[in-house]
Amino acid sequence: MTDAVLVLNAGSSSLKFAVYPHAEGEPTAILRGKIAGIATCPVFSASDATGQPLPQDARMPLPPDATHADLIPALLDWIQSHRGGVTLTAAGHRVVHGGRRQTGPARVSDALLEELDKLVPLAPLHQPHNLAAIRCVAASAPDLPQIACFDTSFHRTQDRLAQLFALPRALSDAGILRYGFHGLSYDYIASTLPAHLGTRAGGRVIAAHLGNGASMCAMKNRQSVATSMGFTALDGLMMGQRCGALDPGVVLYLMEEKHLSTAEVTHLLYSDSGLLGVSGLSNDMATLEASIAPEAREAIELFCFRAAAELAGLAAAIGGLDALIFTAGIGENSALVRRLICDRLNWMGITLDPNGNIRNARFISTAASAVDVLVIPTDEEGVIARATQDLTRG
């Protein structure tokens, strides 16, 4: 029997999971996987500790119309019977919003859930699913300790100015603030900086988390000083399907003159914009890079133009730049995107090493570059696993 913690990341139609045995040091998953297409046509995929996909007969059986409520108890049973038996000692969840109060991972209680329920209107696409998964686990394993790890917590070190919108004071007091997201990814990146940068780890660093969702975080002393996402995960960089920063006058125009409903505007901004909207082809960067369509190239160029501009703005918040970190699907894999962004930032002293960049090497700047540029794969699940183990140990 192996004692392990379960990490869950529940979305509207997917459930990602990973299983981490108790261990000192870097957490390493023995099993990770995903159930996609929940409530329509669920598809199960999982891989072992080496990243090898599990064979068909080792996968969890899925009823076709299963909901999260059916799948979570089935997943718990399946994991516990996996490979000679796993004893789950705790579950850690990715929770998108912790509001102003949650500055780090927290043990789940009725009071915490009540507090997090109140934040649902701030993250309606994610928070309800995150909380429903916690409640499902509690219903099927009432004695299993649960830990909530928030995407907003890492940014709670920011000064008031970095969190304020230029809105009437009463609205800021009511919680309309820049919260920032992708905090688990930035937490991981911050934790790795000393190993890569030594004493320079505490300097002025910008991490660019470029995945389907994309944001940047400016850090000093490995703490968040400013970030590109704001009140929602819609702000800041152009993303796969989200528009990023937008003149709010566009929204008013669409509603007043084009008579779009709130639901239609929501869909436009969250699902029909970004790389998909500009290219008219795909939200997927690798697909756009492989395309010869001029619209695909324009979407990539706009993505990089906006990213460079955002980066320069964030550098102002930390008084310059010592290191730039690329992470997440695009940041870790797209040499083209890194080059197009960095080429626009030569004036800041950034010079890429083309060979290192093509190879996705750890250091991709030249020795003469005033700014170190690194590629560091992120590990949000590992952050949740460690926090879950730490908060439930003993």
Ligand code: ADP
């Ligand atoms: P999510 O936000 O869903 O976790 P990921 O971090 O997995 O997203 O990033 C997905 C993005 O990374 C997609 O746009 C995908 O095309 C892009 N990506 C992955 N590999 C490559 C690659 N080799 N070249 C360019 N883009 C890539």
